[in-house]
Amino acid sequence: MITTTLYSLTGLILFGMGFHTLIIHSHPLRKILAVNVMGTGVFLILVATAYVPLGQGDIDPVPHAMVLTGIVVSVSVTALALILACRVQETSNLALLKRRNQRKETKETRA
């Protein structure tokens, strides 16, 4: 019981941390990572739901199936988000990665 609660709480905290980063930070890569952390939090709660101590009844297969499906979905979505972020950076001057590098370059040239 304590194990389940502990893992579920950790999952909730991960979800909250991911949400916070998604809202606060503007860097595209951080946003993508934040969404992944949120997803991991949800999966952790699901796995904790399915936890049964050894020898005490059968394991519930449904949450495991849900986590597997969820992981597949999140991998494909992350791939799409990464390629979109790359495109945004290529086509627009507003991308943050580029601006940081430029700032660094200007500093170096000044130095």
Next chain:
Amino acid sequence: MFQADTPAWIIAPVVLPLIAGLFCFLFKRRIFIIALAAALANFFVACFLIYQFLVFGSMRCYIGGWQPPLGITLRADGPALLMLLMTAVTGLAVTLYARGYFSCRIADSERAGRHQRQQRYFWPLWMLLLAGLNGLFLSGDIFNLYVTLELVAISAASLAALSGKPASQRASFRYLLISLLGSLTYLLGVVFLYRTCGVLDLDLLRNLSGNGAGVRAALALLTVGLLLKTALVPLHFWLPPAHANALAPVSVILSALVVKGSFYLLFRFWFELFSPIVTQAGLNFMGALGAVAIIWGAVQAIRQQRLKLMVAYSTVSQLGYLFVAFPLSRAVEGAQVWSIVIFIALTHACAKSAMFMVAGSIYLHLGHDRIRDLAGVRASLPVTVFAYGIAGVSLMGLPPSGAFIAKWMLLSSSLVSGQWWWALVIVAGSLLAMVYVFRVMSRFFVIPEGEPLKKPAALSPLLEWPALILALISLSLGLLAPWILHILSQGTVGLVRVFPGGLS
């Protein structure tokens, strides 16, 4: 296996576009033929399912013969089938329009290769989106619904990025992130429900869900996740840039169909799954957000300088009507709240697709969509301007459009139940809609001063007629009202026929 009365037909709307989408990826030529065949087949299957439903009552199908709680259930009842039909009709028109749009772009521009590439990726993504949407309307399992939501989000974000402009790519990146945030919040709600109830099937959940804290937390999470995707004020900020910067056929799909999918789910949850624990305060809150959306969206639409942005803000405004139906649901009996929502959704889907098609055609014709410089379009694009007018009339809610029936029911129920403030909002929203529709309409009829510079070539009929036909459908929905009401009332009394064998 495929007799007229087997519910196995239910899987066809999901499987047909999926197969078509995969074939679109495989072939390089004649992709349009595959997509058109799939859209036509989807339309006929939707009609056939409605016929089956009217004869035999609502249906469910356990895929592969696996019973819930382990298997995946597909089910079809009145509202689901009407949404399916809406998707099929709009989808067929969009398929034809997109053909005209891309051939016009490829023929006109110096950068034909880029437009060919866009067309090549448009068809498979559109077919995948269609499969996802049909799955969303037919699924009977909350986790399966999460998967279809993600399918819709992935294909919708890719479609929105298709135009390749920097603005559209930024907008679609944000759209994808918002969709993901919505889906993950939804998934967390699903997890809470599963922890409390131990089942995922919608019908089993309806009997099991009590009034516990877990269920209430789940309802809150599901609602927030779906509201993000439905773009209700104040969560609408991603919608106008994403919809207005996409290619014209894509804007049609996003605005007419994709937002309806998540709203449909939200409505199902509030009025079927969780109806015992929904309080009047919660309904009033949703109604208040809807009222703000109606007024704010309409004011923003009036302020816009570009036609596509105006139409996108009009979507924000029209979505508000769907939510104003929430607080009035207790004042009307039974299936009537479904009929209000379905009428608004159907009218908006047809009229808004027609409007985005008109905006796209005008953009192709003039090379811009600034509202100030639209003078004289009437002379060169009479069919398109007519379609715009008819669609505008439907959006305003004049008879005999479907929106008129819905607004009439909303007004009468708000006055009967003594909640007159909703009636004020509805009337004000209609007046504001009139302002933004006529503001553009009046520009169409201005005769430009001096000699016209050059007469641009006439557009292909595929660009003009789908918009007009959709606009006429949205206007005549009020005349089809008895038929639609019959389908909806059938759902409440019809026997549920179970088909345990599935496809085995």
